[in-house]
Amino acid sequence: MSQAAEATTSSVRSGSRDLRLSKLTKEFATFTAVKSLDLVVPQGQFFALLGPSGCGKTTTLRMVAGLDTPTSGTIHLGDTEVTYEKPYKRPVNTVFQSYALFPHLSIADNVAFGLKRRGVKDVKQQVADMLDLVELTSQAHKKPNQLSGGQQQRVALARALINKPEVLLLDEPLGALDLKLRRGMQLELKRIQTEVGLTFVHVTHDQEEAMTMADTVAVMNQGVIEQMGAPSELYENPRTTFVANFLGQSNLIAGQIEGRDGDRVTVRVQGSLASVRGERAHSDSGEGWLGIRPEKVLIAETGQPIDAPGDVITGGYITDVSFVGVSTQYRVMMPWGQELMVFEQNTGARPMLPVGTKVDVSWRPEFAFLLDASQDAKAGIEED
Amino acid sequence: MNSLVRARRWVGQHLILGLGLLVLAYTFVPIAIVVLMSFNDSSESRNVYKFQEFTLDHWLHPGSWASGMSESVWLSIQIALLATLVATILGTLAAFALVRHRFAGRSAANLIIFLPMASPEIVMGSSLLALFVSSGFGGQLGFWTILIAHIMFCLSFVIVTVKARLSGLDDNLEQAAMDLYATEAQTFWRVTLPLVLPGIVGAALLSFSLSFDDFIITNLNAGQSVTFPMFVWGANQRGVPMEVNVIGTAMFLISIAIVLAAEVARRRQSKALAA
Numbered sequence: 001m002s003q004a005a006e007a008t009t010s011s012v013r014s015g016s017r018d019l020r021l022s023k024l025t026k027e028f029a030t031f032t033a034v035k036s037l038d039l040v041v042p043q044g045q046f047f048a049l050l051g052p053s054g055c056g057k058t059t060t061l062r063m064v065a066g067l068d069t070p071t072s073g074t075i076h077l078g079d080t081e082v083t084y085e086k087p088y089k090r091p092v093n094t095v096f097q098s099y100a101l102f103p104h105l106s107i108a109d110n111v112a113f114g115l116k117r118r119g120v121k122d123v124k125q126q127v128a129d130m131l132d133l134v135e136l137t138s139q140a141h142k143k144p145n146q147l148s149g150g151q152q153q154r155v156a157l158a159r160a161l162i163n164k165p166e167v168l169l170l171d172e173p174l175g176a177l178d179l180k181l182r183r184g185m186q187l188e189l190k191r192i193q194t195e196v197g198l199t200f201v202h203v204t205h206d207q208e209e210a211m212t213m214a215d216t217v218a219v220m221n222q223g224v225i226e227q228m229g230a231p232s233e234l235y236e237n238p239r240t241t242f243v244a245n246f247l248g249q250s251n252l253i254a255g256q257i258e259g260r261d262g263d264r265v266t267v268r269v270q271g272s273l274a275s276v277r278g279e280r281a282h283s284d285s286g287e288g289w290l291g292i293r294p295e296k297v298l299i300a301e302t303g304q305p306i307d308a309p310g311d312v313i314t315g316g317y318i319t320d321v322s323f324v325g326v327s328t329q330y331r332v333m334m335p336w337g338q339e340l341m342v343f344e345q346n347t348g349a350r351p352m353l354p355v356g357t358k359v360d361v362s363w364r365p366e367f368a369f370l371l372d373a374s375q376d377a378k379a380g381i382e383e384d
Numbered sequence: 385m386n387s388l389v390r391a392r393r394w395v396g397q398h399l400i401l402g403l404g405l406l407v408l409a410y411t412f413v414p415i416a417i418v419v420l421m422s423f424n425d426s427s428e429s430r431n432v433y434k435f436q437e438f439t440l441d442h443w444l445h446p447g448s449w450a451s452g453m454s455e456s457v458w459l460s461i462q463i464a465l466l467a468t469l470v471a472t473i474l475g476t477l478a479a480f481a482l483v484r485h486r487f488a489g490r491s492a493a494n495l496i497i498f499l500p501m502a503s504p505e506i507v508m509g510s511s512l513l514a515l516f517v518s519s520g521f522g523g524q525l526g527f528w529t530i531l532i533a534h535i536m537f538c539l540s541f542v543i544v545t546v547k548a549r550l551s552g553l554d555d556n557l558e559q560a561a562m563d564l565y566a567t568e569a570q571t572f573w574r575v576t577l578p579l580v581l582p583g584i585v586g587a588a589l590l591s592f593s594l595s596f597d598d599f600i601i602t603n604l605n606a607g608q609s610v611t612f613p614m615f616v617w618g619a620n621q622r623g624v625p626m627e628v629n630v631i632g633t634a635m636f637l638i639s640i641a642i643v644l645a646a647e648v649a650r651r652r653q654s655k656a657l658a659a
Contacts, residue, residue: 086567087559088563088565088567094559094563100556100559102557102561102575104579114565117566117567118565163564
């Protein structure tokens with residue numbers, strides 16, 4: 001490992017080696033996969049491109065790797081333009097979704113492949129160090145098909161990492177693993193990234209995975225980036241209905257925006273007034289969607305006190321209850337005919353409310369956000 | 385009653401084994417006859433279908449073989465080797481083109497590839513003869529026309545075999561190689577070819593045996609040349625000389641040896657991996 005670390009420090013060149021995509025576009029015969037994408041990934045970051053399948057995230061990744069040629073736009077690594085560079089001439093390596101391990105080579109030879117192609121001497125020691133890092137030393141002489149999925153995944157990672165690329169691209173690398181292994185590998189990947197300090201660009205459709213691992217998440221939809229930022233920022237203050245629904249779940253309630261008053265925007269929602277903080281209001285007038293995350297909604301039987309300073313909305317009743325261990329998820333039919341989702345921690349303070357119970361709901365106004373009503377309220381909801 | 389039940393159970397337990405042995409016998413008895421007859425001394429009698437006396441002469445003295453037989457074997461081997469070489473190279477290239485490239489007429493080409501395999505040999509043979517004669521090579525039938533004919537029908541089998549292997553190959557492997565600093569040429573030699581090689585070797589072995597064995601197409605296009613199958617056919621008019629069985633047995637042993645060698649190599653490799 002020491003060698004990898006050494007090389008990374010010595011490769012801190014003058015000037016930054018950020019990955020910059022400008023106006024990057026990829027058109028296929030029948031559709032545009034990526035539309036004029038502008039993106040800067042700072043050196044050393046763990047960056048996640050998150051989006052549903054077909055949103056253009058993998059195409060973007062493949063263009064950075066050189067496996068697809070952009071229709072227009074440029075890709076820079078620091079000051080070097082690599083837009084049309086051959087894949088084998090870029091200081092970029094990829095961990096493929098299917099791992100793409102060479103079935104005819106041993107694990108050690110798979111890992112050594114990149115170094116050997118570049119004519120590096122003393123490959124053996126580096127391969128040994130790298131296999132040590134991913135804890136596969138004992139498997140060095142096996143063939144890929146003799147390894148489990150999780151082990152193959154680590155070989156794919158080692159095979160890319162050993163080259164000390166400036167940017168490591170990960171294309172849904174954990175997609176084929178079962179849930180438990182995936183959680184373990186997420187932490188492992190994050191640890192390795194911190195250890196080697198390389199820029200990681202991680203493509204995924206799993207929002208939890210993106211939020212757990214990445215410093216910055218860019219949510220992609222239909223070839224464009226909808227919103228980009230730290231995971232907590234994206235989650236707490238989504239700017240579009242797509243982000244609100246794709247990253248976690250949201251209740252979106254139709255309302256009329258009354259106007260901005262200093263740092264507050266007031267919305268009339270189903271007869272009562274709600275106020276939204278200025279930086280969370282992404283529309284100033286006309287119709288709007290008032291958004292609130294299900295776990296921010298507080299619930300109590302009608303007449304019981306609710307610990308919230310905002311308005312209490314009454315007249316709802318429970319239509320569905322699901323117990324998921326750490327929390328209970330309620331669906332509440334509101335007087336205006338919309339079902340709201342309410343997640344409540346199972347603290348044990350109160351027994352579960354049965355279906356049909358008349359309830360009041362409320363939330364702290366600072367958790368609400370306001371979106372432009374011209375957007376589809378169902379955008380980004382994943383069909384199961 | 386009890387013994388009936390027991391008998392029934394015994395049959396139930398041994399039925400599959402028994403059937404399996406019958407199938408094996410069905411396959412191997414003719415080969416056993418060929419091997420046996422290669423040691424038959426038939427010089428005393430014209431009745432070649434009866435084992436008379438054991439001899440090693442046919443094996444030890446190729447010089448005493450029936451006249452024309454050694455020449456026919458040598459011709460067949462030459463043609464089979466050349467046809468295999470050319471068909472394997474051309475067929476492999478064609479398979480790559482058909483799998484890897486999208487071009488006009490690709491699906492038609494994919495279909496036409498099957499024609500030589502699907503049409504009766506007698507039709508292929510006579511239409512080839514018509515082709516050779518009408519293009520003015522009627523007087524030169526022989527080695528080259530046989531070779532051209534063999535390459536033609538071997539090609540289909542090579543293309544189909546290599547194509548099957550190639551379409552089973554994950555595209556990502558070559559992209560991964562390029563991503564790992566392998567140039568196009570290095571990617572081909574280090575990743576693509578080693579992975580497709582089993583298919584190519586299989587195709588070559590198939591070509592060799594198809595070519596060595598072919599009678600119908602060859603007979604129509606051979607002119608004055610005589611390949612081994614043609615020799616056997618001709619000799620059979622008078623009674624097959626026992627030496628023919630030597631070639632038959634040798635071919636059988638060589639095929640077995642190739643299969644065994646491949647199996648031993650595979651086992652040794654997996655043993656080395658497990659260690």
